[in-house]
Structures are given as C-alpha cells and as structure tokens.
Amino acid sequence: MTVETSQSCANQVTNIGDIRAAVASVKMSGKSFQTNLFLRDDEIAARLEKSGIRALKVDGAVLFLVREDHFFRLYFAVADPALLVESLPLLNAPEGEVIVADVVGPKPEVDAVAHSFASAGFSQRACLHRLQRLGSESLLTGEPASDVENARPEDAPEILRLLNNNFDVYSDQIPTLAQIHRAIASCNILVLREGAIIGGLFYYESLGLTTHARYWLALPGYRERAMDLIHHYFKNCASHRRFVLWVHDDNERIHRIHRLLGYKPDSIIDTVWMKKG
Amino acid sequence: MQHLQSTLAEIRPEFDFTQSDDFIRDGMLDSLDIVMLVSALDKRFGISIAGIDIVPENFQNLAAIDGLVQKYRPQ
Numbered sequence: 001m002t003v004e005t006s007q008s009c010a011n012q013v014t015n016i017g018d019i020r021a022a023v024a025s026v027k028m029s030g031k032s033f034q035t036n037l038f039l040r041d042d043e044i045a046a047r048l049e050k051s052g053i054r055a056l057k058v059d060g061a062v063l064f065l066v067r068e069d070h071f072f073r074l075y076f077a078v079a080d081p082a083l084l085v086e087s088l089p090l091l092n093a094p095e096g097e098v099i100v101a102d103v104v105g106p107k108p109e110v111d112a113v114a115h116s117f118a119s120a121g122f123s124q125r126a127c128l129h130r131l132q133r134l135g136s137e138s139l140l141t142g143e144p145a146s147d148v149e150n151a152r153p154e155d156a157p158e159i160l161r162l163l164n165n166n167f168d169v170y171s172d173q174i175p176t177l178a179q180i181h182r183a184i185a186s187c188n189i190l191v192l193r194e195g196a197i198i199g200g201l202f203y204y205e206s207l208g209l210t211t212h213a214r215y216w217l218a219l220p221g222y223r224e225r226a227m228d229l230i231h232h233y234f235k236n237c238a239s240h241r242r243f244v245l246w247v248h249d250d251n252e253r254i255h256r257i258h259r260l261l262g263y264k265p266d267s268i269i270d271t272v273w274m275k276k277g
Numbered sequence: 278m279q280h281l282q283s284t285l286a287e288i289r290p291e292f293d294f295t296q297s298d299d300f301i302r303d304g305m306l307d308s309l310d311i312v313m314l315v316s317a318l319d320k321r322f323g324i325s326i327a328g329i330d331i332v333p334e335n336f337q338n339l340a341a342i343d344g345l346v347q348k349y350r351p352q
Contacts, residue, residue: 023328038308104309134291208304242291
C-alpha cells in the first residue's frame, strides 16, 4: 500500500520504500526541509514488522505514527517548518493514548518548530542536551573497583524493570527486552551486583570510534559506587575517540558530574513533545 | 574534495576523515550527523539532495559523498 494523501486519517504503510519516497517528495517541494526521522532502514523495518506505521501526507508534509509499548511516536518530514502548524492538528491520538515526538537538532532549528507543537496541543515533556568528550584519557585514575561486572542474560528482565522504574518512558527511549539481550551479549551493560540484587547499571553502545552512554543508574544504598561503573566504562572504551551522552537540561547535578568527567555540551538538543488523546 | 573535508570538519571536527574508508562503521558519522551533513552540503553546493539518497552507503567515505554531490551539481 502506498502512502496516500489524506486530510482526515493516517494510512497504514507496509514498506520502507513508500516511507523514503514520501520523505523524498516532501524534500523536493521546499527549501527549508526539516525532519526528525533519523531511523536506519533496519530500524524502520523492525517497527513495520512489530506494530506497523501509519502515515498522513498533506502538501509539503508527511507525518508517521509508530506504535511503541506505552504510546505512539510521531516522526515528521516537512518542506518548511511552518507547515507543521497546518499538519500537526490533523493528527489526533485515540482517547487515552499518548503521542510523543522528539525534535532533535541545533537549537535554532528545534526552537523554530516549538510553537507548532504548542499550538497543536502538545506540551513539552523534556529537553535534553547532547554532551560529548574527546580522547580516551580517563580523568579517573587507578584501577576501577573489581565488583563491577558484565550483566548476564538472566538479568535482562530486571534491567528492563529498573529502566522502566527509574527513567522516563516518554523521553528516555527505553530499550526493548530484545535490545537489552543484544547489549548483554555485546558486554555493553555493566552492573553492581549484591547477591540477587542489581544495585546499579551502566548501559552503553559503541560503534567504531564513538561510544554512547545510554543509562547510568545507582539505586539508594549503591550511590557511592556509581563512579565505579563509569570508571569501568572508560576503561572498557579506552580506544574510543568520541564519548557521547544525553542529559536532561534540568538535572544540574548530573550536568556537573559530567562536566567534571570532561564532557561538554555540543550544539544539539532534543525537545520531547507530548499530547494526550 | 577539499570543500567536502571542510564541510565534514564543521560537523565532526574531532575526526580525520581522510583516514577512514567507512565513516559509519568507524563511528565517525551517525544518522543525525548525516542529516546535518545533507543540510550543510545543500547550502554549500546549492543543491537539494533527495530523501531517497539519504542512505548510509552514500556517506560511507569521501568518494561516496563526492559522488552524491556530483550527481546533483549542474554539469
């Protein structure tokens, strides 16, 4: 089924080609193209297979709705940011459901679409800043504590529970159980273990010269060992060149810790918008 | 090619793009960087790269990016 133009409803999309073609068509129709669709083909394919994708195309804009575990995620591509003002109100969440949209990019571009979301009934859920540090020299000296270990496959459900309970499901992009299993298999989740209890974790992804810290958590009673986790992470990733993470802008304490560890904000932010049906 | 290198350096100044033949595999460009790079290439070369060409293989290395830019530049 192709993506069809409709003013009233979103249509089911069944293949990646239709999505790419719809975005290409939008891009060709204007000079100020903007999108939040940064998914790779394999990531789109996974979403098509799992829950399907619905699309709403109007002149100069296409909106995609993807069903996730707790809400619908909205992706957009517009020939001009001003077109969001006209297209966003055409999408309504089913009663009791939530639509979430991430707008990622340099701050001026993100700010340019903020009023469109606000006028369409979205409220800003969060704002995250991307931080990065360069080089592989760790500011943490000495050997990391030996009681940090790699997570085991049987830890996956508990790790998912900890992430769901301690992070925001709308703005923190909680991984699926399958993604957690893959991260464990890649030795990308470190844990503080005490008997059967996981008191803290550090979840990261690495590709080539870049490593991306996704979640850093130490429960009460384990917080004095939180630095052991990131110490292990820096040691494991000593050959990497670029260290990236995202931090909520209102979390001054964690900003301060990361600054001490050598991270600095770059120009990219992520505002998370939410609308309840 | 010099223009391409300087455009890439504006986005990811910490990497030497002449030292890699696969920027994606080597973690030098991610999907967000690619979208920003497309915008920078559009402005720098006065072109409009279509969404259908925004795929990782077109941004794998300097030669691939140069090929993409040449495809859109007037002959």
